[in-house]
Amino acid sequence: MAPKIEYYCPCLSESPHPPPPNRPSSSYSFHPLHNLFFCEECDAVRCNRCVSVEVSGYYCPNCLFEVPSASVRAEKNRCARNCFLCPNCRNTLTVVPSDPPEDVDSRMSPIVSTTLGEPPFFLYCNHCRWDSAEVGITFEKPTGLAAQLQKFEDSAPEALEFERLKEHFEPFLRASSSSSALPSASSHHVHTNPITAAASSALARDIPGVGKYNPLSRSRVGREKGAHRQEYPDYKSRVEVGTALSGEADVEFLRHLETVSQVAALEQRWTNSWVSPLSASDLKPLRIPLQSKKSKRCPSCRHILIKPEQKAQSVRFKIKLVAANYLPAIAVTLPHAQAAIEMLKRTSKTTSAAAQAEEQQAAGALIAGHSYSFHLAFTNPLYDPIQVRLAKAIAPAQTAEGDEAAERARRSTFQIQLPSAAFPVGAFAEAWEYDDEDEAMFLDDDGMEVVEARGKKGKDGRGKTRSVGIVEKRANVTIVSGEVLIPKEARGDVKFNMLVSYTYRSDDPEPSEEAQTGTPSRSHGANKGPEMKNFSFYTVVDLGSIMYREEPKLTADL
Amino acid sequence: MPPIRDKFTIHSKAVVCQDVELKGDITIGAGKSSLHLRTIVHPKATIFAIAGPIVIGSGCIIEEGAIIVNRRKEVMRIGDDNLFEIGCRVESPTVGNCNTICTRARVHHTLRISSYCVVGAGVLVVPTEDEMLDEYTVIYGPAAERRVWSGRGKVQEMDLRRKHAEYLREMLPKFNRLRRGDGA
Numbered sequence: 248m249a250p251k252i253e254y255y256c257p258c259l260s261e262s263p264h265p266p267p268p269n270r271p272s273s274s275y276s277f278h279p280l281h282n283l284f285f286c287e288e289c290d291a292v293r294c295n296r297c298v299s300v301e302v303s304g305y306y307c308p309n310c311l312f313e314v315p316s317a318s319v320r321a322e323k324n325r326c327a328r329n330c331f332l333c334p335n336c337r338n339t340l341t342v343v344p345s346d347p348p349e350d351v352d353s354r355m356s357p358i359v360s361t362t363l364g365e366p367p368f369f370l371y372c373n374h375c376r377w378d379s380a381e382v383g384i385t386f387e388k389p390t391g392l393a394a395q396l397q398k399f400e401d402s403a404p405e406a407l408e409f410e411r412l413k414e415h416f417e418p419f420l421r422a423s424s425s426s427s428a429l430p431s432a433s434s435h436h437v438h439t440n441p442i443t444a445a446a447s448s449a450l451a452r453d454i455p456g457v458g459k460y461n462p463l464s465r466s467r468v469g470r471e472k473g474a475h476r477q478e479y480p481d482y483k484s485r486v487e488v489g490t491a492l493s494g495e496a497d498v499e500f501l502r503h504l505e506t507v508s509q510v511a512a513l514e515q516r517w518t519n520s521w522v523s524p525l526s527a528s529d530l531k532p533l534r535i536p537l538q539s540k541k542s543k544r545c546p547s548c549r550h551i552l553i554k555p556e557q558k559a560q561s562v563r564f565k566i567k568l569v570a571a572n573y574l575p576a577i578a579v580t581l582p583h584a585q586a587a588i589e590m591l592k593r594t595s596k597t598t599s600a601a602a603q604a605e606e607q608q609a610a611g612a613l614i615a616g617h618s619y620s621f622h623l624a625f626t627n628p629l630y631d632p633i634q635v636r637l638a639k640a641i642a643p644a645q646t647a648e649g650d651e652a653a654e655r656a657r658r659s660t661f662q663i664q665l666p667s668a669a670f671p672v673g674a675f676a677e678a679w680e681y682d683d684e685d686e687a688m689f690l691d692d693d694g695m696e697v698v699e700a701r702g703k704k705g706k707d708g709r710g711k712t713r714s715v716g717i718v719e720k721r722a723n724v725t726i727v728s729g730e731v732l733i734p735k736e737a738r739g740d741v742k743f744n745m746l747v748s749y750t751y752r753s754d755d756p757e758p759s760e761e762a763q764t765g766t767p768s769r770s771h772g773a774n775k776g777p778e779m780k781n782f783s784f785y786t787v788v789d790l791g792s793i794m795y796r797e798e799p800k801l802t803a804d805l
Numbered sequence: 806m807p808p809i810r811d812k813f814t815i816h817s818k819a820v821v822c823q824d825v826e827l828k829g830d831i832t833i834g835a836g837k838s839s840l841h842l843r844t845i846v847h848p849k850a851t852i853f854a855i856a857g858p859i860v861i862g863s864g865c866i867i868e869e870g871a872i873i874v875n876r877r878k879e880v881m882r883i884g885d886d887n888l889f890e891i892g893c894r895v896e897s898p899t900v901g902n903c904n905t906i907c908t909r910a911r912v913h914h915t916l917r918i919s920s921y922c923v924v925g926a927g928v929l930v931v932p933t934e935d936e937m938l939d940e941y942t943v944i945y946g947p948a949a950e951r952r953v954w955s956g957r958g959k960v961q962e963m964d965l966r967r968k969h970a971e972y973l974r975e976m977l978p979k980f981n982r983l984r985r986g987d988g989a
Contacts, residue, residue, distance in 0.1 A: 376945075376954035
């Protein structure tokens, strides 16, 4: 598995610090960058879990007709034009005319004109060649088919029963919605459950021995509400439940079964709203379910984070505050794995794709008892350069140099070294605005400085120095290197939380100033400047799981 | 194995592009009725008669990248009005009439195809034992499910195929060199 990085959204926990990454539940707090939003008002990351979602429009995915929300309910959330799903394979169906009457002459003549369609018309699946004439559905004219089919649907006993139930509860719902304005909590509880009441009374009637579920009997507080309940009469079902189940016929059908495909598969049945036939040959075409375009709001300030354009054909957004436009994108790579994959590509060309994938996985493995360097590539989406500072996050307290070792020993078996100094990431610009001089200018002092600073630390920690610092800097991408040291007894995944904080400025920077901010002390000074802003966010870096092998052949020395 | 001897017989009305890979004993466009339309072979199609000869009827359309292979000693007969779509691979010993082999479908040499069959896009048909596909069989989907087509709409489909062939007969020679058979 390739190493990956995910970003933290603090919506699930009270503390701003992320949960330890080795907990299985922590995965719910971390998201890929492209799934996240960024609220400018709150200056915070928002994820799909915490935003509030609103439907901004309904449309049919097949004909892209925008359905006004008023008619969505009447059309039962399905396309009311000529869009149908094949009940057999769920492809879209086309309307075709019948074949002209077949005789010997038409077969022999080279081209028969079929432009004039002959009724009856029927629905035809181009994929599995199902046609609606098989289930006896044909049409006299090729337009308005959905209306004709909806008539069938609406006349189904289940649909009629549902309509009657709705009618029956209509006055009660209206009464309850008016009385729910009362501050009484108990009455609210009772009145919000007319569906429960209906279900329980239906259950009590159909299955002897099941008592009626009455919330009033449980909570004697709302006794005076009992009188209100009596006002509304019992509902008399007009559908016999016993016949709806039709167990005898099903048994008979199954007894004469020859192939499994005669029974409608689960996928064929569950797109249908009502009782669907058990045998595959009785399945009816389905009107295509509508889809909706949704806009999302920030949960705290109610500002819109993302809003699609109204038109169904359009794939653009009117408002789009996605985190990828605000936070630097980070990509993790393991150089030793990449080198190994390159080697494999060169040496073995004949092996199958599956075997190759397996080999690649083995090559990228982290073996216990070794240390590996990893690269973090930061891509700046902002139009201004940023200064990024990394820290290994140890919840709840921040990483302090003194107790770091003790913390590490307790929490994780592997050790992570990250560049401690801040490093710059260039501003995002259109591709043609970059030129070569930029890159040369940045690399010299910044890179040296950081490596040196890190090198000292490395010596007192492990006795040998490794390059932890800037590896490469070009355009708006800076690649820094970190190191992971895996002891022999380490097990599990190499997964750690990383706090990324970056400073950015709203004004355009002076080029001379830019060169100076490379040193950590200067950048700290610059932090206090009025035009500098700071933002930090947590990420989880997953480098992969530790292998227990003792074969050192694939560990490329880096 | 003796070296494959090339012998191409291409009907004078068939449209076979120059850039077609042919190998072995191949006959194209040997339809019984003269009223039938010509067979069209697009450029970059491959027809391989490795062991036995291949005989292709009239009115067939063989699209780009389609591969037709005969691995058996006996004659591989492909009937009339078949459509071999882009990138399909057919090794069936016999193919009847009016079949469609969709894009990137693969049919193994253990399957014989009768008439009016459809092998769906990307379907891999590899029966372990010799099998004859019944007429109007449709194979579709990733699991190679089968069902029997009612045959409604087949007249229209055949009309469409003839129009398709007719159009190609006019257009392909404008942009491609044509190949002529040895004898014809």
